[in-house]
Amino acid sequence: SQQGEEDPQALSIQEGENATMNCSYKTSINNLQWYRQNSGRGLVHLILIRSNEREKHSGRLRVTLDTSKKSSSLLITASRAADTASYFCATDTGGGNKLTFGTGTQLKVEL
Amino acid sequence: DAGITQSPRHKVTETGTPVTLRCHQTENHRYMYWYRQDPGHGLRLIHYSYGVKDTDKGEVSDGYSVSRSKTEDFLLTLESATSSQTSVYFCAISEGGRGHTGELFFGEGSRLTVL
Numbered sequence: 001s002q003q004g005e006e007d008p009q010a011l012s013i014q015e016g017e018n019a020t021m022n023c024s025y026k027t028s029i030n031n032l033q034w035y036r037q038n039s040g041r042g043l044v045h046l047i048l049i050r051s052n053e054r055e056k057h058s059g060r061l062r063v064t065l066d067t068s069k070k071s072s073s074l075l076i077t078a079s080r081a082a083d084t085a086s087y088f089c090a091t092d093t094g095g096g097n098k099l100t101f102g103t104g105t106q107l108k109v110e111l
Numbered sequence: 112d113a114g115i116t117q118s119p120r121h122k123v124t125e126t127g128t129p130v131t132l133r134c135h136q137t138e139n140h141r142y143m144y145w146y147r148q149d150p151g152h153g154l155r156l157i158h159y160s161y162g163v164k165d166t167d168k169g170e171v172s173d174g175y176s177v178s179r180s181k182t183e184d185f186l187l188t189l190e191s192a193t194s195s196q197t198s199v200y201f202c203a204i205s206e207g208g209r210g211h212t213g214e215l216f217f218g219e220g221s222r223l224t225v226l
Contacts, residue, residue, distance in 0.1 A: 004153075030211040042115075042201055042217035043154070050211070088153060092212035097142050097161060097205065098169070099212055101154040 004089045004102030012108045019076040021105040023089030030092040032065055032072050033099065037086045046074075046087075079109045114138050115218040117202050123224045130189040132221050134202030142205040143185040144215065145169075145177065147198040154201065160185055161207075192225040199223075
């Protein structure tokens with residue numbers, strides 16, 4: 001079974017709106033990472049948040065982590081059409097230097 | 112962009128034939144990974160390597176083997192391809208972190224179709 005589950009599976013918004021994606025996981029983590037994948041391309045790292053951090057920012061991205069609820073959220077503010085992509089959370093559970101990915105959220109930003 | 116090259120990028124083969132996918136990196140990163148991506152499953156780890164000749168299984172390793180004879184190359188072999196192995200395969204690399212997994216850099220993927 002998947003360690004990470006994203007919610008919603010798909011999200012469609014208008015340009016300029018904020019997009020929020022959630023990730024829930026099952027076991028304790030060292031860190032949680034978010035990746036983006038454009039159609040037909042490889043994944044690109046967006047942001048890493050450690051288990052002892054609660055919030056992190058990078059440009060228009062804001063990530064929160066609640067280890068008590070085993071959940072994280074990714075907020076993209078003032079979205080653009082170019083933000084259209086799939087977004088994945090990935091967890092480092094400490095069992096070796098590897099990540100377990102969730103099933104992803106497909107974001108569509110319409111003009 | 113991280114120097115990761117996957118080959119071939121596209122392959123169509125028949126059930127029962129052997130297939131080898133190659134991942135080549137120019138970053139001298141210690142860790143290399145093979146994931147497969149399927150609709151509804153996200154990315155699932157097949158095998159990974161933590162050094163030359165050091166490999167370990169991921170969550171979906173059955174039917175796959177890997178080899179890493181040089182730092183820069185990580186090969187994924189399907190000894191006898193099955194239709195269930197039709198997928199997009201991604202190679203990734205990482206420097207690793209101090210006690211944690213760092214950022215992964217991904218290749219562009221290899222689309223494999225097994226008829």
